Amino acid sequence: MSKTLLELRNISKTFGDVRVLDGVSLRARAGRVLALVGENGAGKSTLMKIVTGIHQPDPGGEILFKDAPVAVVNPRQAIDLGIGIIHQELNLLPGLSVAENIFLGREPRRPFGPIDWPQMRSDTAGFLASLRQDHIDPRQPVERLGVGAQQMVEIARTLSQRAEVIIMDEPTDALTDVETAILFEVIRHLKAEGKAIIYISHRLGEIFAECDDVAVLRDGHLVYEGQVADLTEGQLIHHMVGRDITDQYPYAAQVPGPVRLEVKALTAQGISDISFIAHAGEVVGFAGLMGAGRTELGRAIYGANRAASGQILIDGHPRKMRCPSDGVRAGVAYVTEDRKSDGLIQPHAIRTNMALSALPTLSPGGVVRRAQERSVVDDYMRRFAVKAPNMEAEVRNLSGGNQQKVSLAKSLLTDPKVVILDEPTRGVDVGARREIYTLINEMKSRGLCVLLMSSDMPELLGLSDRILVLSQGRLTGTFARGEASQHAIMERAVA
């Protein structure tokens, strides 16, 4: 076995009351590619943030670099040690040149201070050449490069920092097939130079083709560590999802009503050719990995993203969804996954937030009926058990779960027929989760058609009447309740 460059021992991390990582130990070896896999929220990103000094591990955990214990207290220190990371979202300054980006903050100087431009350019050219990327001009602004080339610039930057451990966080997500092939060539080249690579991905094909070792995280635990060659795809999926569903999901069996929503060959930003129907009194779950197109689908049905082609019918009537107000008028409500920036006006009161979408009905003739507004808001605060001193409390002072209830109430106030819930329990504590599930069942019993988009598979399996699976913007699977399993869904989600 080759030399271990980076070793993690017993790493745990707790945020508030939530234990995100629990006693994780793993090794990255020179000249090998370690795949780090797990579902969304399994703890991969947190682990890498600890390795790169953004977060500190809880006491008891240890990081060893070349067998010597080290404390990585900030990102600078990680870089100085020789740990480089290429983030999922590229971290380049678009207006600056390739060379300026690579040497940002470490520009070579001439005597008395001025930057040594020729030196910087020739060094940059050297790093790019070592990656066989000679075609990239060091003087070119980064914004003129394609995503693949930008990624090469990031890799060159980690090389310029003399990184020996290089972490790549879902690097191929934004790449074309050709760019992906080039990336793998570069990875093989880095391997040959004795670098250790930690490769985070949910694309199983890539893992089996390119990686040597694999570590699987699930709910903050390391559940498997070994060589890729010893595993089948099926076994790997089992390691990723293998947990039991308990009865924390109160499913309400109910005969669905008539067809409420019909989506025909819908193509929009991030989704293509999606067709399905959904009934009154039915919860349709949407599964998929990050970036599979669930949010984009929800936004397109609501009108927040404009459809390029396709049709949306509500109660049998074709509806044009050009903007969110079209969605509201057609009886579609959308509860966004990003409460903070899309869902609620944080510094405003619960009352004005809840009433926002429903103002057209609350203010006939343009004048807000304050008494009516107060009574409906009060009613929802009671029914949803929103924990707040009163309806004038600012939303930003509420917990995640209570904010989510306000967000739900806001969309239900428009009296919708179809409710799209995008990650309704993200960042919501266990108690409030249960309450939100009850609310979903209540919507269902009132004959609403609920589209539930969630990365939490047990939640999807527990609440949905049917589950549709998206992968890379396409519908890749449909499961009736009972037919669906985490394993079967994961298989379609990575298709």
Next chain:
Amino acid sequence: MSTPGPGRAAAAMTVKPASAGTLMRAFAAQKSLIGLLILMAVVTMLSPHFLTTDNLLIVLRQTSINAIIAFGMTFVILTAGIDLSVGSVLALTGAVCATLIGANFSLPIVLIATLLFGTALGAVSGLIVSIGRVQPFIATLVAMTALRGATLVFSGGRPIDAGEGVAADAFWYLGGGYLFGIPVPVILAGVVFLICWFVLSQMRFGRYVYAVGGSEQVARLAGINAGRVKVAVYAISGLMAALAGIVLTARLQSAQPTAGTSYELDAIAAVVVGGTSLMGGRGTLFGTLIGALIIGVLNNALNLLDVSSYYQMIAKGAVILLAVLVDSRGKATN
């Protein structure tokens, strides 16, 4: 016997004191009011001429033009925008108004035409901001410069006389007349205040203004046409600037091509001193009224105390800074 429902359980858990935000806002409104009262008390001690009916009416009359502009500016700033063009809109609409009076048009026609013109000028700025996606500062800076130029071209750089024409006397009344012993501009400002207050606090449109300023993205996703709201607030600001232009032209009996220079700064100062956040989504029209009065009283006091106009500007800057510092300290402790 009823079992305690979830609502009651929640009520039982309600241990946090009443909303810090609401209290803070109520206090902020009071704070500028307290500031105004302290300022008036100090000036009363320094000058025996201050606290007289005549002088207070002068203060109100002098404040009315800035107040009217500042009410319109409040709408714009609540959407996280800014309108630098109000002084130039005032000058151009004033020039048009004086020309129409001189050309013997009847008063209602002149007023309606002038107000519509100002509204249209504001709406153009709004369109540049919303459809052109130009920063409000830049869009209205452009309007400020171009409209000042247009005024100079239109007037040939000379004052336009509004003292002649069939409607000249009635027109003068709008700027210099009294109703029940109160200057007409003060009454106009009062009526405008009431209308704007109603629109902002009681109407759906007012909610949309706050929502767009609070978070444009949230507002859009909630089904609000944020672009239309923006065009509307700049149009309102233009309308208010035109009204101020009418009052000023009426009072002076002529339109000066350089009228209204730097009025935008007084209006912005009134809004900010009144506690409205330049980040949008937060503030009240009442605060703006108090802010305008603080600036008005200050100007009057500095004149009464015979402070040279050079020092007046320094004093004014200091008071605005003080007001904003007190306000931001209040927010930091929130």
